[in-house]
Amino acid sequence: MxxxxxxxxxxxxxxxxxxxxxxxxAFIAGGTDLLGLMKDRAALPERLLDINGLADLARIExxxxxxxxxxxxxxxxxxxxxIDLRRRVPVIAESLLLAASGQLRNMASIGxxxxxxxxxxxxxxxxxxxxxxxxxxxxxxxRRGLNRNHAIFGWSDDCVATHPSDLAxxxxxxxxxxxxxxxxxxxxxxxxxxxxxxxxxxxxxxxLDRGDLIVAIEVPPRIEGPASHYLKVRDRxxxxxxxVSAAAAVATDRRRLxxxxxxxxxxxxKPWRLAAAEIALRGVSLDDVDALRSAIAESFIDARPLDxxxxxxxxxxxxxxxxLQTAGERA
Amino acid sequence: MQVAILDDYQNVxxxxxxxxxxxxxxxxxxxxxxxxxxxxxxxxxxxxxVVCVMRERTPxxxxxxxxxxxxxxxxSIGPPNASIDSQTAADLGIxxxxxxxxxxxxxxxxxxxxxxxxxxxxxxAASLKAGGWQMGLGSNLRGKSLGVVGLxxxxxxxxRVGLAFGMKVIAWSQNLTEEKASxxxxxxxxxxxxxxxxxxxxxxxxxxxxxxxxxxxxxFALMKPAARFVNTSRGPIVxxxxxxxxxxxxxxxxxxxxxxxxxxxxxxxxxxxxxxVLATPHIGYVTEDLxxxxxxxxxxxxxxxxxxxRVSVTVNGHARTxxxxxxxxxxxxxxxxxxxxxxxxxxxxxxxxxxxxxxEGRRVLSCMTLAAMQDGKRITTIxxxxxxxxxxxxxxxFIEHDGFQCGFCTSGQxxxxxxxxxxxxxxxxxxxxxxxxxxxxLSDLSNTEIRERMSGNLCRCACYPNIVDAVAAAAGRY
Numbered sequence: 001m002x003x004x005x006x007x008x009x010x011x012x013x014x015x016x017x018x019x020x021x022x023x024x025x026a027f028i029a030g031g032t033d034l035l036g037l038m039k040d041r042a043a044l045p046e047r048l049l050d051i052n053g054l055a056d057l058a059r060i061e062x063x064x065x066x067x068x069x070x071x072x073x074x075x076x077x078x079x080x081x082x083i084d085l086r087r088r089v090p091v092i093a094e095s096l097l098l099a100a101s102g103q104l105r106n107m108a109s110i111g112x113x114x115x116x117x118x119x120x121x122x123x124x125x126x127x128x129x130x131x132x133x134x135x136x137x138x139x140x141x142x143r144r145g146l147n148r149n150h151a152i153f154g155w156s157d158d159c160v161a162t163h164p165s166d167l168a169x170x171x172x173x174x175x176x177x178x179x180x181x182x183x184x185x186x187x188x189x190x191x192x193x194x195x196x197x198x199x200x201x202x203x204x205x206x207x208l209d210r211g212d213l214i215v216a217i218e219v220p221p222r223i224e225g226p227a228s229h230y231l232k233v234r235d236r237x238x239x240x241x242x243x244v245s246a247a248a249a250v251a252t253d254r255r256r257l258x259x260x261x262x263x264x265x266x267x268x269x270k271p272w273r274l275a276a277a278e279i280a281l282r283g284v285s286l287d288d289v290d291a292l293r294s295a296i297a298e299s300f301i302d303a304r305p306l307d308x309x310x311x312x313x314x315x316x317x318x319x320x321x322x323x324l325q326t327a328g329e330r331a
Numbered sequence: 332m333q334v335a336i337l338d339d340y341q342n343v344x345x346x347x348x349x350x351x352x353x354x355x356x357x358x359x360x361x362x363x364x365x366x367x368x369x370x371x372x373x374x375x376x377x378x379x380x381v382v383c384v385m386r387e388r389t390p391x392x393x394x395x396x397x398x399x400x401x402x403x404x405x406x407s408i409g410p411p412n413a414s415i416d417s418q419t420a421a422d423l424g425i426x427x428x429x430x431x432x433x434x435x436x437x438x439x440x441x442x443x444x445x446x447x448x449x450x451x452x453x454x455x456a457a458s459l460k461a462g463g464w465q466m467g468l469g470s471n472l473r474g475k476s477l478g479v480v481g482l483x484x485x486x487x488x489x490x491r492v493g494l495a496f497g498m499k500v501i502a503w504s505q506n507l508t509e510e511k512a513s514x515x516x517x518x519x520x521x522x523x524x525x526x527x528x529x530x531x532x533x534x535x536x537x538x539x540x541x542x543x544x545x546x547x548x549x550x551f552a553l554m555k556p557a558a559r560f561v562n563t564s565r566g567p568i569v570x571x572x573x574x575x576x577x578x579x580x581x582x583x584x585x586x587x588x589x590x591x592x593x594x595x596x597x598x599x600x601x602x603x604x605x606x607x608v609l610a611t612p613h614i615g616y617v618t619e620d621l622x623x624x625x626x627x628x629x630x631x632x633x634x635x636x637x638x639x640x641r642v643s644v645t646v647n648g649h650a651r652t653x654x655x656x657x658x659x660x661x662x663x664x665x666x667x668x669x670x671x672x673x674x675x676x677x678x679x680x681x682x683x684x685x686x687x688x689x690x691e692g693r694r695v696l697s698c699m700t701l702a703a704m705q706d707g708k709r710i711t712t713i714x715x716x717x718x719x720x721x722x723x724x725x726x727x728x729f730i731e732h733d734g735f736q737c738g739f740c741t742s743g744q745x746x747x748x749x750x751x752x753x754x755x756x757x758x759x760x761x762x763x764x765x766x767x768x769x770x771x772x773l774s775d776l777s778n779t780e781i782r783e784r785m786s787g788n789l790c791r792c793a794c795y796p797n798i799v800d801a802v803a804a805a806a807g808r809y
Contacts (some may be wrong), residue, residue, distance in 0.1 A: 006657035006703050030698050035660075036681060047656065050704055068398045077693075081759040097762040100661065101787020102750065104681060107700060111760045196726075222608060238786035330768075 001038050010053035011183060012213060018049055020183050020211025027213065029073055029109035030095045032100075033116045040124050042134055057215055060085065063145070066221035072111030072214040076167070077246055079110060084283070089219060090330070091228030091247045093216055095170035098232045101239050111214040114178070114194065115169045117205060118161035118269075119241050120150065133202045134160045140202075148308040152316070153268040159202030160306055163270050164241050170230055171217060172262035172271035173247035179216040180208065186215070194269030202269070208327065224249035224261050227331035231323035232265075233315065242266040244316045246323035252331040262296075262324065267316055274299035274320060286328040289321070292327045296320045332357035333478040334633060335383040336367050338388035346624035347619070352634030357381065360659040365389070366436035373398040381406060381636070383629050386616065388594070396423055404428065404636050409616070426636065426654065430628030437615040438488040441525035441563045444609060446472075446529055448559050453609045464648025470530075470557070470584075473497035478529025480546070481564070482507055482515060485693055486535030490515045497776075501525055502537065518604050526553040531561060538565035546731040548573040554583045563615045577606055587602035589615050623632060640703040646671065655702045661684075661695075662686045664702035665712060672740045673713035684788030687743040687750075688712050694750035696787075716749075723747050725805040736792035744788045744807045748802040751784040752776070752809060 006028075018023055022323050024046035028034055037043035051057075057073040060082050068088060070079055079085060080096035094145040100108065109278075120128045122141035130139030142150050148159040177192040195206050208214070219225075228249035234240040245265035251258045260281040262274040280295035296317050303313045336359045338456060342363050360379070362555055365388060366372050372389060375380055376399055383406040384391065393416045403427050407415055410432045413782040419428050426712035445455060450469035453464045458466045463494060479486045479502040490500045494516050502517040503525045512519035523537060527702040528530060531555065536542045546569030554560070556780075557571060560583060562569055571592045577583055601609040635656065643652045653668045662679070665671045665688065674697060677685035681699040688697045716723035722759045725748050730733070735741040755776040762765045763783035764775070790798065 001658040003638065004657055005639065006701065028701075028704070031701065031704070032681060032696075035701070040682060049703075052704070055526045076761065077754075080767075081754075081757070083758070083770065086760070090767050093760070093767045094762070097760060097764075097767070101684065102754065102784055103684065103687055103694045103747065103787050106750075107695050238783055296430075310610050329768070 001039070002044055003033070004038075004048055006048045006050060007052055007295075010052040010055065012054050012057075012215070014051055015051055015054065015195065016181060016183060016211050016213050019213070021198035023210065024322075025049055029112050030075070030107040032104050033112060033113075037117060039122075040126050042124060042126075051213070054172075063218070067221040068221075069256060070107060070110050070217045070219070072216055074110050076101070076105040076108045076110065076113060080105065085228065085298065087248075088221070089170075089174060089225040089229045090229055091170045091173065091225075091249055091327075092167065092219065094230035095166040095232075095245075095247060097231060098245075099147070099166040110167070114163050114166050114171070114214070114217070115206070115208075116163070119164045119249060120161040121146070122190060123161060132198075133161065136203045142306075145305070147306040149241075149266070150306055150309055151268045152303045152305045152309060152312050153177065153272050154197045155269065155306075156198045156200065156202070156283045156302070158200055159198035159269065161198070161202070161269060162266050163205075163268070163272075163322075166230065166232060166245055166265060167272040168246055169263050170228075170247040171264035172218070172273055173228070173249055173328075174219050174222055174225065174262040175261075176219045177216050178214055179218060180212050181215050182209065182212045192271070192273060196314040197216075198269045205269075216239055218321050222249065222261070224259060227251065227327050228261075228328040229330065230321050231319055244312055244319045247271075247318045248287075248320065248327040250324065250327045250331055252286065252328065257281050257284050259285065260298075260324070262320055264320060267312060276301075277320070281324070286325065292321055292324060293317065296324070332381070332637065333379045333806050334359045334383065334639070335379040336361045336383045337376075338385045339363050340365070341617075343619075343622060344626050347623050349371060353630055353637060356634070356637040369395055374506060374583065377401065380404065383633065384412070384415070385413060386624070387414040390414055391420070396420060396425065402502045404633065406430070406629045406636075408629055424688065425478075428632040429630075430632065431624045432456060433621050433624060434484050434488065436618040436621050437563055438485055438492070438798040440531060440589065440600050440611075441489050441535075441561065441772045442492055444561050444563065444589065444611070445559075448585055448587040448609050449531070450562065451539055453625040454606070458496070474532035475499070476501060478502070478525040478526050479517060480504060480525065480751050481536040482517065482532045482734070483537070484565070486533075487515050489535060492721060493788065498531075501528060505541065511573055514693065522550070525554055526550045527555075528681060530555065533557050533561040534564050534568060535663075536564050536568055538568055541652045543797070544568070544570050546570065548576070550588065551577040557583065557584050559584050560586040562586075563589045566594070575605070578605050581607065587611075589613055595613075601650060625651040640706075642703055644705050645705070645709045653702070657703050658703065659702045659704055660698050661690075661700045661702045661710075662697035663687070663696060664705075665710075667796055668702075671712050671714050675739055676744060680736040682741070683743075685743040687746040687788065689746060689750065692753070711746075713746060713796050717746070723749065724808050725752070725801065728801040728805040728808075729798075732797045732801040733803060734794055735790075735795045736794055740788060740790045740792075744785070744790065744798055747785060747788045748805065750804045751781060751802060754784070755780070755806065756809065763808065773806060773809065778801070778803060781806075 026045035677683035
């Protein structure tokens, strides 16, 4: 790794000020993504600020209003093991357990998890093929290159990468909120607005600015929460990023869907909500597979696969269906 | 942070090296004058965390070091420095670094003195400057005898140059063998013979208790009246009073000395006055080339030290403190700084699990975490599993179930496997758990569960079925 300075800050206000005033400074918590990026020279911060000592940011707690508040420094494994969370929103626990490995889940923080950068091989390649995320203006190697793992929705000619976080897909489905503290105080970012589409500035993954510190994620109580499921399909059975994944949560009236939450991973630059399908699925019986399938298809009319990922259009619909059915079994 | 550069007589330290890496973290103060009195040294150095000392100009004794609570690093210019009490420094937690060194300047300067002394260059040049002309007669080197005391790195090269001048070279030191002497082209003789026969005696010993005062009146008494004595190593090797005495009495032709009992040489010292002494102010090593090495290395080492961090950890039950650069991973610190090489470096990218250790009882990938972030943490590696000569139950199970072939991934597999059992005991579900909304118990740890939970540990020999059996067997013994 390149040479850098490391210091520790236990006062959030000072950490935020340091980050705001220093473009070469990066926060480090678990470090599992950042150190990988640094080893691949995709991130070259001159100063790292260890924020693991910030007080009260590692807690997982049920708030009086019913929200589940997950501190940004909580580790993936602690969140996945929390029995209250498992019962209220199993989709979140499952999305975490299907991600990374036992070791990495012990290290990686929740804030860092949703900040993960794409696994696009061109972006991670130290040999420096054109990549607008890595070097804005250099071009996108994946657009006409090997793009089997890439997006089928929301991409631009500047970037066809996908977001790698499983947790983010579950949080998008649950309409969670990201609590961010910056120089101007605290603000709330709806989870579906947190990640960006690439557009003409793929170097920006999310809505954060310099001096922004994620302090927590709040998951409001949703009637669909307990009947939820995360399904992940990948090239090997375990310890792999998603080809396609789905977070589904349902509320039913006997076997009929009263309301549905559906978000997918591996198909866009951000967790992809199937808004049209969610509407079309209302009132459909879980036993009417054809009707479920055609309702889900509503969200795939505008799919734009690339040269090597045409299969994802069909695969994603099947994954969404199965996730929905499994969630339905929990209702 | 404050850094002091001591005894920079020529005021060249900042010019000859790039100190920007030091300036990023610290303020530099350069002292061009020399302070000898220990209490004045303490007074001067008290504010500094880092001092850069030139060779042996300012000794850092136990007494001085104990009075410098701010001092954290001594950057010693040149090779290991006898004037620094390194044991006391270590006891006080003061780090000591040394720079590169090159003997060539001293070898060349020794010949400057021998040649100048033989030809009376100092006397003739001084006369000319004073309006005079020829003053005396010089002597040839060819055919004369060169007596080298000490055939080490410098003495050996001085001897070779003597041979090139057509001199006969004889040599002596306490441990010199005939083999070593003849390898250089010198003849091993005893001490008395050397002083009796040599036309030029030149000293190249390291100052130690064994060499202090090694040359004195008895040796000078043996020297020929036309012989010359040269010392470019260290003053205290020679009995200074005895040398002054033979020079005053003109019992030898002269002496050329660059080193003294006390440096800088006191103003009224006889060496400053005697006309048969060619004395120089310890400049044997003082060349721009070597100073660039000295100060370049010192600046580099101080900058690295300033960037490095002190980390105290408990590793396998033992408290350990190490200095690490921020970029050093825990894996590299364990292997390189603590010599715990049971933890393996496989992919170094968090993909293979070979580097798995426990931090605060939890399994982590040591290649994907920084050593400097582990301050105060409790770390267990494969070396720490054995207890009173007994293997950990999972280590024993790996042997029973043949859970390894080449062994490279095994320490990571075992560290991970132990954590898998602990995590299951703690009620943690996995991606293989049918219903995460239900509590999980150790008895639910099926082979499918173990496979999923161990998926972060790769085995190229594909011992997976046996590894799963070993973890299941060990879990059954909990």
